[in-house]
Amino acid sequence: MSNSLDDLYREIILDHYRSPRGKQPLEHFDISSDGHNPSCGDEISMEVEMDKERATLKNIHVDCKGCAISTASGSILAELIKGKTLDEARQIAELVKKILKGEEVEVPDSLGDLDALKGVRQFPVRIKCALLAWVTLIEGLKNYENGKDEKAVVSTEDDDEKKK
Amino acid sequence: MSNSLDDLYREIILDHYRSPRGKQPLEHFDISSDGHNPSCGDEISMEVEMDKERATLKNIHVDCKGCAISTASGSILAELIKGKTLDEARQIAELVKKILKGEEVEVPDSLGDLDALKGVRQFPVRIKCALLAWVTLIEGLKNYENGKDEKAVVSTEDDDEKKK
Amino acid sequence: MRPGTAKSKATVSTPLSRFDIQKIKADFPILNEKVNGNRLVYLDNAATSQKPRVVINAILEYYRKTNANIHRGLHKLAEDATRAYEATRTHTAAFIGGVESEEIVFTRGTTESINLVAYTWGEENIHEGDEIVITEMEHHANFVPWYVLAKKKKAVIRRIPITVCGHLDLNDIDNIINPRTKLVAVTHMSNVLGTINPVKELAAKAHARKALILADGAQAAPHMPVNVKDLDVDFYVFSSHKMLGPTGVGVLYGRRELLESMPPFNFGGEMIGEVSFDRVTWADIPHKFEGGTPNIADVVAYHAALSYLDEIGMDNIRRHEMELTEYAIEKLSRIEGIEIQGPQDIPNRGGAISFTDKDLHPHDISTFLDSRGIAIRAGHHCAQPLMRVIGKIATARASLYIYNDEADVDTLYNALVEMRRYFGL
Amino acid sequence: MRPGTAKSKATVSTPLSRFDIQKIKADFPILNEKVNGNRLVYLDNAATSQKPRVVINAILEYYRKTNANIHRGLHKLAEDATRAYEATRTHTAAFIGGVESEEIVFTRGTTESINLVAYTWGEENIHEGDEIVITEMEHHANFVPWYVLAKKKKAVIRRIPITVCGHLDLNDIDNIINPRTKLVAVTHMSNVLGTINPVKELAAKAHARKALILADGAQAAPHMPVNVKDLDVDFYVFSSHKMLGPTGVGVLYGRRELLESMPPFNFGGEMIGEVSFDRVTWADIPHKFEGGTPNIADVVAYHAALSYLDEIGMDNIRRHEMELTEYAIEKLSRIEGIEIQGPQDIPNRGGAISFTDKDLHPHDISTFLDSRGIAIRAGHHCAQPLMRVIGKIATARASLYIYNDEADVDTLYNALVEMRRYFGL
Numbered sequence A, B: 001m002s003n004s005l006d007d008l009y010r011e012i013i014l015d016h017y018r019s020p021r022g023k024q025p026l027e028h029f030d031i032s033s034d035g036h037n038p039s040c041g042d043e044i045s046m047e048v049e050m051d052k053e054r055a056t057l058k059n060i061h062v063d064c065k066g067c068a069i070s071t072a073s074g075s076i077l078a079e080l081i082k083g084k085t086l087d088e089a090r091q092i093a094e095l096v097k098k099i100l101k102g103e104e105v106e107v108p109d110s111l112g113d114l115d116a117l118k119g120v121r122q123f124p125v126r127i128k129c130a131l132l133a134w135v136t137l138i139e140g141l142k143n144y145e146n147g148k149d150e151k152a153v154v155s156t157e158d159d160d161e162k163k164k
Numbered sequence C, D: 001m002r003p004g005t006a007k008s009k010a011t012v013s014t015p016l017s018r019f020d021i022q023k024i025k026a027d028f029p030i031l032n033e034k035v036n037g038n039r040l041v042y043l044d045n046a047a048t049s050q051k052p053r054v055v056i057n058a059i060l061e062y063y064r065k066t067n068a069n070i071h072r073g074l075h076k077l078a079e080d081a082t083r084a085y086e087a088t089r090t091h092t093a094a095f096i097g098g099v100e101s102e103e104i105v106f107t108r109g110t111t112e113s114i115n116l117v118a119y120t121w122g123e124e125n126i127h128e129g130d131e132i133v134i135t136e137m138e139h140h141a142n143f144v145p146w147y148v149l150a151k152k153k154k155a156v157i158r159r160i161p162i163t164v165c166g167h168l169d170l171n172d173i174d175n176i177i178n179p180r181t182k183l184v185a186v187t188h189m190s191n192v193l194g195t196i197n198p199v200k201e202l203a204a205k206a207h208a209r210k211a212l213i214l215a216d217g218a219q220a221a222p223h224m225p226v227n228v229k230d231l232d233v234d235f236y237v238f239s240s241h242k243m244l245g246p247t248g249v250g251v252l253y254g255r256r257e258l259l260e261s262m263p264p265f266n267f268g269g270e271m272i273g274e275v276s277f278d279r280v281t282w283a284d285i286p287h288k289f290e291g292g293t294p295n296i297a298d299v300v301a302y303h304a305a306l307s308y309l310d311e312i313g314m315d316n317i318r319r320h321e322m323e324l325t326e327y328a329i330e331k332l333s334r335i336e337g338i339e340i341q342g343p344q345d346i347p348n349r350g351g352a353i354s355f356t357d358k359d360l361h362p363h364d365i366s367t368f369l370d371s372r373g374i375a376i377r378a379g380h381h382c383a384q385p386l387m388r389v390i391g392k393i394a395t396a397r398a399s400l401y402i403y404n405d406e407a408d409v410d411t412l413y414n415a416l417v418e419m420r421r422y423f424g425l
């Protein structure tokens, strides 16, 4: 059954895990957001520098202390979200949520790496690891749009995936 | 197996149950004592008139609201205790306790009816029914000897027989 | 609508054949046992029910194949165990009328469910001068926690009296449930008298006063369809062991907003969010109320009990018990000296039939019946205040369930007749 | 004397043959199961243990032959059930050093046992300014209840730190346990580090200050001989499910005078003396603390677990686990990148072996091992404060029991080596 293990740790995931994108800290940023998964101990912090004219996410820094899945998921996020508009970023995050919930969704080629997250669905307890980066991003964007200055802080309570 | 049932409800027991001794209320009494078995609801009240010169239990009245076993046990008590000294009464009560605990004891012919209580030992939950009258008597005697005027009140907590 | 009145009144002439009792009996291994030389006739169902093979096997299978501690575990057994445990929660939520899974908290039993509410909601919401309404027919489990809480808080216990027939006397209800009322705690079905109480009506009265209502479903949930949304109760509590499930499992249903607003009960693992030496946060409902390793195997097996009940159908179970109750009351009433306690109108009562003998103490009745293989209960049935009200020290109680039939009632009848002869009455 | 030091240090050269592991393995049906295509290697015993056939069968037998509600019942099943239930109490009292049966209270588990003490003894005896001493290595179950109580009462939590080796640091103990101390709550064996704590010494310190001591035996009672009289503790708590018994059963040992002086916990049936609308009295100990229908079947089956442990002998179990722990620590330490947490001196530790990989998160370790049929646990092990102290977000934990052997450790070793290759490390 190491098939399903290989499904979880696909090459793309392992690649992102070993050399995560978005490691470079930012000098200036407009959005800052921390995520925390108390039951696992996964911790993520994220900063985004906005291109205010074009309203796009110009630069992103993701720092993840966690497992391969949460690290890879954060790295995929950093790669895919860069240069996107706020709306596009939010749509991608929603797509990831759907993928992880097990909904049948088409992943456009341009977001190909997201496909690798599908393997996580066979591992219900790992779903929140994959989600963490994305809910952290969503909270950060929310704060930014609401004009709030403070840092967004997300804590996924345990066992979220067991709730309907 | 109605053998063991017949062992519990021996003829002597049924006879005492149907026509309990000591039913006659006393005009004067020196000892008064109430017993109560909350888990069964058995209730007993007892008065003793003392012959003060001879220090014997001259007359006894037992009023029992309870099952056949507690009623019969109270009736046997009324019959056996009458005319006995305080010491003798206490000794008989202790003998009954021993019988019901399952100790090997010789029952003297003069106290023959006590033998009928041996059948109760096969029915652990009924032991406290058989005991009630006797512990009520003991408390009454204690109060009398200590010169206390108030009525003795005994409440057997539940499940006594399950404790070692 | 009073619970129960929806169903047409059963008559003795209707044959008890809507489901196959012999087949059902065969599902319960213990019913083949001999007791004191006689085949067991088990009529102590209000105390605890027997368990069908599927429930026993579910425990077995769990320990043989799945056993692991739940939540947090990343290995397969832990995942399987967690899934099985949570599946029971989902099923329980459906069983009582389709509430949300998160509104179902697993406890040890009805008693713990009620105490949980008293220790958490009660502790925070009952104050000096507040009133808690109970009925005269409550089991100690739905009286003592409120008595103790009221004493501590200087609150007042008010009680709804009962009529001579054993129904709640609602004449004075608008005084009893009044603006000072904070909680109405009422049994859905009496474990002594069998009475089915008008919970829905009382819920309306309570809510009109902005009070909450907790219904004790320990005797109702096993024996009739229950829809907590239709009843409109705030809390509903019951025990697995009285409804074919294992011992050690109870249910607390609570409305989401209430559960969310309540502090936790037992503190420890599984119920926390984050813990440091200086700060502790709680998990979401229902986990907030399930501190420590729960009774995993039995919760998992309780699922099999619910499925078994569903398969037979709670409507069918209720109908069967109505018919059998009517048959039993009619038959036992014929015996000279035997008096039935509680309502005689079948649509408003369940199958817990208390009776007394004018000459014999219930303990002697029970001991005699036991010698004939018949298990009933004798005593105060954990309802001492009710005993005082009905003026009895104790009663004998035969209580019916799905595996009982007319033959069982006949055996009881014959033994009671023989008993009176035995004692020379 | 520190617990454990009495035994001579085991060495790897001693063969693990004092009892027949193959025979023991055969007693546990689940160990024949395949997980993800591999034979199950169960190394998550600190979370919950597996159950031998005799325990599973005891549940089966109970439901097939005896099932009835206990106490008060006058029929044969109820008598048999009561006797079986109380027999477990007697055995438990003997198992922890020959205390009185009445000093044993059955709960759902360690967590409930501790909460019971906090809600009853704690509620009445902890006041503003009082101090409760815990250690940095407590499970949430032995920290959060005291944290919440202290917060409510404006009492102070003081903590005994740990050394870098994972032992309690007792340098400052005479300041930490001081005249304001009312309770010392300490784990007998850490579920993360495996450390065995000097409970007896701490009991003496506590008593010298007129404070009480509660020892959390959840990890100790299953794995080593425990004598609560020798330890001189006031309360001792543990869980059946971690020592071969069913889920849903816990034990609270309390000294008689303490239990007698404490108010009850859950109110309802079985725990009362007399009840009227105006007055309620309590039953004697231990029933005072066992309100409602208990988890009868599982308490009865727990007896079989105790007998099984007795038969093997707690001394032998301890010796076996010491040898196997030494073997495992030695072997795992050889793997590059793997770091063992907790003490390395075998006589002062049990078989819960936490480890980390310098490159891999414990969750990935656990998921990988699971794919090879090996069940371990990864996470904070309900000891988040300890995790902060040792500077880890989480650890992987392999925990041993009587049915584990060198082959299991070898399988773990090989899988870890393979894992590092798999992740390209």
Ligand SMILES: Cc1ncc(COP(=O)(O)O)c(C=O)c1O
Pocket: C269, C292, C293, C294, D046, D047, D108, D109, D110, D111, D112, D139, D141, D142, D187, D189, D190, D191, D216, D218, D219, D239, D382
């Ligand atoms: C040291 C310790 N204390 C307390 C507990 C809690 O035990 P339970 O979950 O059985 O209540 C555990 C087990 O998780 C433990 O290891």
Ligand SMILES: Cc1ncc(COP(=O)(O)O)c(C=O)c1O
Pocket: C046, C047, C108, C109, C110, C111, C112, C139, C141, C142, C187, C189, C190, C191, C216, C218, C219, C239, C241, C382, D269, D292, D293, D294
């Ligand atoms: C009406 C009622 N309420 C509460 C209880 C208590 O249930 P448990 O003992 O399962 O906690 C019972 C059962 O004895 C009952 O019949």
